Amino acid sequence: MIILGIDTSCDETALAILRMNKGKLEILSNVISSQIEIHRKYGGVYPTLAKREHQRNLVPVLKEALLKAKLLKLKTKNQKLKIQQTKSQKLGDILKKEEVLYGKLKEFLEKYQKPKIDLIAVTTGPGLEPCLWQGINFAKALAFWWNLPIVGVNHIEGHIFANFIDRNSKFQLPSSKQITNSNDQNSKQLLFPAVCLVVSGGHTQLILMKKIGKYKIIGETRDDAAGECFDKTARILGLSYPGGPAIAQQAERGKFQTPNPKFQIRLPLPMINSKDYDFSFSGLKTAVLYEFKKQSQKKRISKQYIKEMAKEIQQAIIDVLIKKTIKAAKNYKVKSILLGGGVAANKELRKQFKREVKKEVPKLLFIIPKPKFCTDNAVMIAVTGYFHRKKASKNWQKIVADANLKIG
Numbered sequence: 001m002i003i004l005g006i007d008t009s010c011d012e013t014a015l016a017i018l019r020m021n022k023g024k025l026e027i028l029s030n031v032i033s034s035q036i037e038i039h040r041k042y043g044g045v046y047p048t049l050a051k052r053e054h055q056r057n058l059v060p061v062l063k064e065a066l067l068k069a070k071l072l073k074l075k076t077k078n079q080k081l082k083i084q085q086t087k088s089q090k091l092g093d094i095l096k097k098e099e100v101l102y103g104k105l106k107e108f109l110e111k112y113q114k115p116k117i118d119l120i121a122v123t124t125g126p127g128l129e130p131c132l133w134q135g136i137n138f139a140k141a142l143a144f145w146w147n148l149p150i151v152g153v154n155h156i157e158g159h160i161f162a163n164f165i166d167r168n169s170k171f172q173l174p175s176s177k178q179i180t181n182s183n184d185q186n187s188k189q190l191l192f193p194a195v196c197l198v199v200s201g202g203h204t205q206l207i208l209m210k211k212i213g214k215y216k217i218i219g220e221t222r223d224d225a226a227g228e229c230f231d232k233t234a235r236i237l238g239l240s241y242p243g244g245p246a247i248a249q250q251a252e253r254g255k256f257q258t259p260n261p262k263f264q265i266r267l268p269l270p271m272i273n274s275k276d277y278d279f280s281f282s283g284l285k286t287a288v289l290y291e292f293k294k295q296s297q298k299k300r301i302s303k304q305y306i307k308e309m310a311k312e313i314q315q316a317i318i319d320v321l322i323k324k325t326i327k328a329a330k331n332y333k334v335k336s337i338l339l340g341g342g343v344a345a346n347k348e349l350r351k352q353f354k355r356e357v358k359k360e361v362p363k364l365l366f367i368i369p370k371p372k373f374c375t376d377n378a379v380m381i382a383v384t385g386y387f388h389r390k391k392a393s394k395n396w397q398k399i400v401a402d403a404n405l406k407i408g
């Protein structure tokens with residue numbers, strides 16, 4: 001089975017093509033067109049701009065994904081002659097709100113043959129609604145033109161499923177209960193129930209995963225997401241967007257242990273000891289703003305100060321995330337901890353998480369996707385679509401965007 005995955009939930013136009021063969025998955029292509037440079041000016045994602053860029057990028061990204069997967073073939077003259085007027089009109093109806101996309105896609109579909117794809121998986125939410133619709137309408141147009149089944153995917157579930165992509169781009173899929181330890185093919189370890197921490201630009205959620213498709217949110221942020229906190233505090237410090245990698249880069253050059261003795265930075269660790277599993281990061285952002293202003297007034301902002309402050313911010317976020325996740329893992333007596341989302345790409349977070357899990361809950365399986373599968377991509381969407389392939393249908397009219405789609 002060959003699956004095309006599509007994700008346009010935020011500022012990346014991502015398409016991937018996977019082949020599933022006897023439980024093994026092979027990534028045939030994984031293309032991401034990032035809009036970071038465009039949004040950098042605004043210090044964050046600007047939805048109308050993002051939507052416009054998706055319209056422009058979707059067809060070139062599809063072409064590249066098919067080409068890399070060796071699935072792009074020109075039509076013969078005969079095939080070109082066969083296109084019916086009514087079919088083109090229907091395509092126009094599906095994309096009536098996306099004029100730019102329609103023009104590009106019509107030209108593409110008239111030129112190239114139907115590729116050997118069996119299923120289309122597209123993100124339906126959560127995300128920025130105008131952006132989600134671009135991917136969805138594009139997927140609908142393809143499903144209609146190529147007469148393919150389509151399945152809607154939850155982006156958060158996608159971040160969790162990124163854990164099932166193996167190191168060498170071929171991966172061993174877990175059965176409903178087990179996962180094969182990639183270091184030792186003979187030792188099977190129970191995976192479920194699992195506690196999943198999804199930390200991205202828009203979400204910070206602790207999810208209890210009883211099995212594939214069965215989730216319960218046990219904690220989430222009450223205000224800003226962890227990634228948002230990285231992005232907003234980076235902006236305060238004058239660092240570029242996205243803030244996570246910018247803060248991580250500065251933090252790596254910080255000299256002092258936290259809490260910092262030289263600059264006496266004291267940041268709060270919001271809700272670290274609260275009884276529930278919720279998070280709150282806006283207080284941390286406000287504390288950074290306050291500290292930064294105070295130092296500015298004293299004319300004490302130096303390159304070194306920025307590095308030390310970045311280190312403190314990163315550590316505060318890491319401390320809270322690790323403590324709450326391990327507490328949830330202990331209390332819910334889970335078999336594994338899974339991480340996902342852009343913030344899980346953070347090197348220091350990965351290192352410290354591994355260390356703490358080993359110390360606190362050594363029997364648990366601890367899995368983090370490769371950094372490139374933590375941030376938004378369509379491989380994770382295609383994998384999730386594969387697991388839910390029984391829900392796929394040719395009734396593409398039913399698929400709609402839901403900006404606030406919940407997992408569980």
Ligand code: KG4
Binds near residue numbers: 199230242245343
């Ligand atoms: O999952 P993702 O790519 O998109 C969303 O679904 O939101 O996550 C993006 C977020 C941004 O806030 C970005 O600053 C953060 O992930 N991020 C990082 C790192 N790389 C990306 N945060 C900390 N350290 C990183 N290395």
Ligand code: ZN
Binds near residue numbers: 155201341376
């Ligand atoms: Zn994401």
